[in-house]
Amino acid sequence: MSNFFLDRPFSSSVGDYVKAIWDLGGTGAASTKEVSDRLLVSPASVSNMFVRLQEMGLVEYERYRGASLTDLGRIEALRLVRRHRLIETFLLQHLGYSWQEVHEEAERLEHAVSDGFTERLAEFLGHPGHDPHGDPIPTAEGALEPDDSFSLSDAQAGNRVRIYKVSDEDASMLDYLAAHNLVPGRVLEVREVRKFDAVVTVRDEDGESHSLGESLASSVFVRSVRPSPV
Amino acid sequence: MSNFFLDRPFSSSVGDYVKAIWDLGGTGAASTKEVSDRLLVSPASVSNMFVRLQEMGLVEYERYRGASLTDLGRIEALRLVRRHRLIETFLLQHLGYSWQEVHEEAERLEHAVSDGFTERLAEFLGHPGHDPHGDPIPTAEGALEPDDSFSLSDAQAGNRVRIYKVSDEDASMLDYLAAHNLVPGRVLEVREVRKFDAVVTVRDEDGESHSLGESLASSVFVRSVRPSPV
DNA sequence: TCATTTTTTTAGCCTAGACTTATTTTATAT
DNA sequence: ATATAAAATAAGTCTAGGCTAAAAAAATGA
Numbered sequence: 001m002s003n004f005f006l007d008r009p010f011s012s013s014v015g016d017y018v019k020a021i022w023d024l025g026g027t028g029a030a031s032t033k034e035v036s037d038r039l040l041v042s043p044a045s046v047s048n049m050f051v052r053l054q055e056m057g058l059v060e061y062e063r064y065r066g067a068s069l070t071d072l073g074r075i076e077a078l079r080l081v082r083r084h085r086l087i088e089t090f091l092l093q094h095l096g097y098s099w100q101e102v103h104e105e106a107e108r109l110e111h112a113v114s115d116g117f118t119e120r121l122a123e124f125l126g127h128p129g130h131d132p133h134g135d136p137i138p139t140a141e142g143a144l145e146p147d148d149s150f151s152l153s154d155a156q157a158g159n160r161v162r163i164y165k166v167s168d169e170d171a172s173m174l175d176y177l178a179a180h181n182l183v184p185g186r187v188l189e190v191r192e193v194r195k196f197d198a199v200v201t202v203r204d205e206d207g208e209s210h211s212l213g214e215s216l217a218s219s220v221f222v223r224s225v226r227p228s229p230v
Numbered sequence: 231m232s233n234f235f236l237d238r239p240f241s242s243s244v245g246d247y248v249k250a251i252w253d254l255g256g257t258g259a260a261s262t263k264e265v266s267d268r269l270l271v272s273p274a275s276v277s278n279m280f281v282r283l284q285e286m287g288l289v290e291y292e293r294y295r296g297a298s299l300t301d302l303g304r305i306e307a308l309r310l311v312r313r314h315r316l317i318e319t320f321l322l323q324h325l326g327y328s329w330q331e332v333h334e335e336a337e338r339l340e341h342a343v344s345d346g347f348t349e350r351l352a353e354f355l356g357h358p359g360h361d362p363h364g365d366p367i368p369t370a371e372g373a374l375e376p377d378d379s380f381s382l383s384d385a386q387a388g389n390r391v392r393i394y395k396v397s398d399e400d401a402s403m404l405d406y407l408a409a410h411n412l413v414p415g416r417v418l419e420v421r422e423v424r425k426f427d428a429v430v431t432v433r434d435e436d437g438e439s440h441s442l443g444e445s446l447a448s449s450v451f452v453r454s455v456r457p458s459p460v
Numbered sequence: 461t462c463a464t465t466t467t468t469t470t471a472g473c474c475t476a477g478a479c480t481t482a483t484t485t486t487a488t489a490t
Numbered sequence: 491a492t493a494t495a496a497a498a499t500a501a502g503t504c505t506a507g508g509c510t511a512a513a514a515a516a517a518t519g520a
Contacts, residue, residue: 013477032498045478047499052476064485064498095350105347112342117335120325243507262468275508277469282506294468294515 010056012111015080017049018058021069022077029066078138083110083118085131085138090121092132099133099174115140133174134165134184134221149221152200153214155190161222162187173219180210187225240286242341245310247279248288251299252307259296308368313340313348315361315368320351322362329363329404363404364395364414364451379451382430383444385420391452392417403449410440417455 010018020038024030032050036043054061058073069077087106091097097105113121119140122128129145130136136145149164163186166177177183181204188202191209198214212220240248250268251260262280266273284291288303299307317336321327327335343351349370352358359375360366366375379394393416396407407413411434418432421439428444442450 011476033496036497041477042479043498044480044500049477091347095347095354097350101346105344108342108344109339112338114335114338116331117321117325120327124325241506263466271507272509273468274470274510279507 010058010076013049014053014056014058015076015111017046017053018069018073018077019080021059021067022074022081025068029060029068031066035067075142078142078144079115080110081144082138082140083113085135086118086121086125086128087113089125089128089131089137093125098171099168099178100171103168103171130165130184132184133168134163135168149223152188152190152202152212152217152220152222153193153198155193155200155222157190157193159190160187160225161190162225163220164223165221167219167221170215170219173216176216177220180208181206182210182220188222240288240306243279244283244286244288245306245341247276247283248299248303248307249310249314251289251297252304252311255298259290259298261296265297305372308372308374309345310340311374312368312370313343315365316348316351316355316358317343319355319358319361319367323355328401329398329408330401333398333401360395360414362414363398364393365398379453382418382420382432382442382447382450382452383423383428385423385430385452387420387423389420390417390455391420392455393450394453395451397449397451400445400449403446406446407450410438411436412440412450418452 016039017035020035021030024034024038032043032046036046039046050059050061050067053059053067053073057070058076059067059069061067084106087109088102091102091105092099122140128137136147138144147164152161155161163182163184165184166174166182168174182188187205190200190202192199192201194200198217199211200217201209201211203209246269247265250265254260254264254268262273262276266276269276280289280291280297283289283297283303287300288306289297289299291297314336317339318332321332321335322329352370358367366377368374377394382391385391393412393414395414396404396412398404412418417435420430420432422429422431424430428447429441430447431439431441433439
């Protein structure tokens with residue numbers, strides 16, 4: 001006699017947990033500690049929430065063994081990721097936000113907007129496939145482009161690669177990379193990947209050389225440029 | 231030794247109460263019942279919240295006598311009203327929202343955005359002075375244009391008036407008025423204000439006649455057009 | 461003025477989602 | 491194999507913000 005689906009939307013806390021599990025969780029289950037560290041809440045709070053997430057059908061959870069998303073949980077996570085990346089795109093491209101500022105604002109907004117807003121915003125933005133630092137935007141149906149990029153630290157000298165995305169972990173790195181035009185889409189020639197100090201030297205399309213230390217190089221994700229598209 | 235001001239931002243519940251008191255409260259204090267009806271919460275919850283709002287310095291409250299905003303409360307209310315009206319403007323003008331949909335979305339968003347977002351959005355929109363249905367947008371400093379408009383129901387036959395705003399209480403009325411181009415800025419000649427059934431007949435700038443029944447006429451707010459701006 | 465109705469408050473309870481402290485389980489390193 | 495360290499859970503507490511039911515105050519109208 002009732003609301004089987006279309007029930008209640010999930011709270012923003014629940015969303016935060018689901019998203020955290022999602023982007024930790026490529027490999028199996030997310031542990032209490034990992035989620036606790038990421039969300040800056042106590043491990044006890046995470047244990048507690050894992051039980052509730054399971055009751056909501058969002059994760060499978062076994063004590064002492066961590067939680068992994070169900071199909072429903074994955075769908076919910078991708079909905080939030082879609083929102084987040086579309087909102088970031090809007091803030092950066094149309095409101096003049098810097099990399100520094102954008103993450104926090106998007107984090108709050110993604111819990112407040114409706115699906116209707118999200119789709120109208122996508123329309124407004126021209127249905128972008130990637131956000132400004134290269135991360136793919138899931139479709140409204142929950143499909144996510146597979147990501148086969150690898151870090152510049154793992155590239156081979158002599159290869160030609162195209163920047164696929166730059167990590168958004170550290171905003172000041174993003175600013176540095178943007179200032180030197182090391183942005184998604186750029187093609188680079190890898191000149192040297194030095195064993196000793198992990199410095200990677202590349203040459204860009206304009207002939208500019210860049211030497212990137214370990215942390216910077218590992219923030220740039222690339223894909224091989226296919227030999228020749230004849 | 232501490233955070234005297236700049237403490238914590240107010241919760242969205244607190245914001246809802248403050249805003250409710252604000253737009254009830256032209257005349258003195260808002261009663262428990264009025265707020266309860268508007269926010270769809272029990273009177274007991276309102277009583278309870280009035281005490282807390284007073285502790286936060288947002289209202290003055292005396293038992294059985296209602297709550298009225300302090301200066302701080304008024305500032306907070308105007309901040310939210312500014313956000314709300316800017317967001318509505320964006321949704322209507324850039325995302326293609328209809329009058330029907332816009333209010334609910336803006337209501338949720340106004341609690342999620344930062345001051346920084348608000349000002350960037352104002353910039354994006356070209357610092358509008360009024361939202362699309364004519365309500366004035368408070369400045370970032372909290373100044374609100376005085377509103378000396380009156381309802382078309384109270385107009386005198388023979389006068390020329392300019393539409394200042396249309397009430398946003400009923401979205402379908404808004405759609406009707408918009409479809410007939412009875413929007414803020416239009417100049418009307420009042421032909422007849424009928425005693426018996428309160429029907430108001432006007433002629434617009436294009437010579438079109440409109441007869442508006444009581445509820446429609448009382449949703450249209452106008453100001454006299456000064457005789458001649460020589 | 462006094463009885464009745466309306467409004468408001470009080471008291472007690474509930475839920476989500478945090479927290480801390482103590483205990484238990486699992487993992488690690490001798 | 492066992493001692494220790496790390497991680498997870500259990501138990502109990504807290505706050506915000508709701509709720510209901512009952513009591514008290516104010517307003518209304520005969």
